[in-house]
Amino acid sequence: MTSLLRRLTALVAVLLIACMVATPASAQTDELQEVNQLLKQGQLDRALDRIEIHLKGKPKDARGRFLKGLILAEQNKPNDAIKVFTELTQEFPELPEPYNNLAVLYASQGQYDKARAALEMAIRTHPSYATAHENLGDIYAKMASQAYDKALQLDKGNTPLQTKLNLIKDLFSNSPRPKVAATRPETKIAALTPAPVPKQAEPAAKAPVKPVEPVPAAKEPARPAQNPDEVVKALNQWAKAWSDNDVAGYLSHYAADFQTPNGQARPAWESERKTRVAKPRKIQVNVESPKVSFKDNGRVTVTFRQHYQSGSLKVASTKTLVMVKAGDKWLIQQEKVGG
Secondary structure, eight states: OHHHHHHHHTTHHHHHHHHHHTSOOOHHHHHHHHHHHHHHTTOHHHHHHHHHHHHHHOTTOHHHHHHHHHHHHHTTOHHHHHHHHHHHHHHOTTOSHHHHHHHHHHHHTTOHHHHHHHHHHHHHHOTTOHHHHHHHHHHHHHHHHHHHHHHHHHOTTOHHHHHHHHHHHHHHHTOOOOOBOTTSOTTSGGGBOOOOOOSSOOOOOOOOOOOOOOOOGGGGGGSOOOOHHHHHHHHHHHHHHHHTTOHHHHHTTBOTTOOOGGGOOHHHHHHHHHHHHHSSSOEEEEEEEEEEEEOTTSOEEEEEEEEEEESSOEEEEEEEEEEEEETTEEEEEEEEEOO
16 A cells, blocks of 8 residues: 555645746735645644744735645644645635545545545546546556455455456556655655745646547447437426525536636635525425537537526526536536527
């Protein structure tokens, strides 16, 4: 398990740098760099005190909260760190890094199912996030190792099974080790030596997206069936949650990469929607004549007539949704009024 943790934790300090360089250099960035330096030096109590003071003035600062999660993890307080990163995923669901860090923490506790789910969410938000794909492979390999080991306990003479188990153990024992700070435990999350933060920060470069190769014509019949009834069912569930003032249910129908109106920040948009969905005592939302159109990129467009009625307002309008499939559920990626 040690080598698995090394590979998973190799990201975390670098992710903090990625968050920092996305914003122009400022006194706030310098302050966070100083806290990060205290963290690297092992002065964890001082680092935590400094970041707490910083967050009192800026409680919503994602970078500061991200750094606090690293400090807590290094202090061997995984549950507190998990709480920090979980809140970040809820408020900034479009960011894959907090999901990855949750996977690191869950894996360190042997909670591989939760680690797998967190990495799948990271990949869902950013399908080109290569590190999350690699980490997910490691988690699956570790879970396979546990399954093989259990099978061998029940069938000690199974030679092929023993070979499989040995291959997986060799895979982890031969994994290259990332650079760690001197005299620091290599399995601790904050033990890694991060790249220096440039004085004149530039926007963080995104990993190149691997082009999708065209599907050969012979494989076309194997594509999932295009079932418009599933889309309409999801649409009606969305309308019902809205009618029931079910805020959590309503928001669950929106994809992590939902394109908010006018580029509004996702937390601000969600806060506004919570108020509008929960406030009226009675809402009735009906969907009329939905027209479903499947696209070649896996998305689906749904155009319908929406009838909205509350105690003080009654309005009908044409609405168009672009939906994507996540697992077995259709989620809203774009929403606009008009055909």
